[in-house]
Amino acid sequence: MLNQKLKGFNIILASASPRRHAFLQSMNIDFEIRLKPIEERYPKHLKGTEITDYLAKLKAEAFMDELQPKDILITSDTIVWLNGKAIEKPKDADDAFRMITSLSDKTHDVMTSICFTQSSSQKLVNTTTEVTFKALTDDEIWYYINTCKPFDKAGAYGIQEWIGAIGIIKIEGSYNNVVGLPTHLLYETLNIIADGK
Numbered sequence: 001m002l003n004q005k006l007k008g009f010n011i012i013l014a015s016a017s018p019r020r021h022a023f024l025q026s027m028n029i030d031f032e033i034r035l036k037p038i039e040e041r042y043p044k045h046l047k048g049t050e051i052t053d054y055l056a057k058l059k060a061e062a063f064m065d066e067l068q069p070k071d072i073l074i075t076s077d078t079i080v081w082l083n084g085k086a087i088e089k090p091k092d093a094d095d096a097f098r099m100i101t102s103l104s105d106k107t108h109d110v111m112t113s114i115c116f117t118q119s120s121s122q123k124l125v126n127t128t129t130e131v132t133f134k135a136l137t138d139d140e141i142w143y144y145i146n147t148c149k150p151f152d153k154a155g156a157y158g159i160q161e162w163i164g165a166i167g168i169i170k171i172e173g174s175y176n177n178v179v180g181l182p183t184h185l186l187y188e189t190l191n192i193i194a195d196g197k
């Protein structure tokens with residue numbers, strides 16, 4: 001099993017997201033958390049998974065110089081993509097209201113890239129999930145913002161929270177990807193790395 005195969009490696013998760021920490025724990029992967037501040041900016045011409053690929057790699061850059069041969073550094077990025085535009089984290093409650101209103105009664109994409117960095121190589125994987133919201137009322141949107149304060153979430157919503165329970169009518173693709181980490185891809189890629197492929 002993967003946790004056995006990874007015994008000779010040191011997994012480093014460079015993420016402040018408690019959801020990403022919990023996913024690795026649920027997969028029985030031993031890991032340490034290492035954090036460095038980074039500014040999540042990307043060139044304007046990038047689209048969709050080009051953005052998440054770019055940001056997942058950018059998050060790895062600060063650690064490049066300190067990686068040891070047995071280290072596998074994991075970084076990732078999630079965005080919500082609607083009508084050709086990325087919706088990132090909201091600045092405040094009004095911004096969150098605008099974001100969720102724009103998602104109401106529509107289908108959007110959620111994209112996550114995971115970057116695996118070793119001292120001498122790098123692998124990048126990504127996936128997209130389609131999420132459809134019902135028509136949400138203003139009262140529902142404000143109730144959610146005031147109770148769950150989704151300011152740390154791309155698109156200003158958490159599928160794992162109240163709004164996901166009452167508002168999402170269809171999803172196509174990985175659920176965990178929407179929460180912030182496509183765990184099936186993490187598992188598949190770590191197996192490839194551990195097998196030396």
Ligand SMILES: Cc1cn([C@H]2C[C@H](O)[C@@H](COP(=O)(O)OP(=O)(O)OP(=O)(O)O)O2)c(=O)[nH]c1=O
Nearest residue numbers: 015016017077078153154157158159178179180
């Ligand atoms: C759409 C959606 C996003 N999210 C989260 C996943 C990501 O953590 C966050 C998007 O921001 P990210 O920049 O991908 O990640 P982060 O800043 O939380 O963590 P780090 O960069 O340190 O790894 O939104 C949910 O939890 N539920 C959802 O339904």
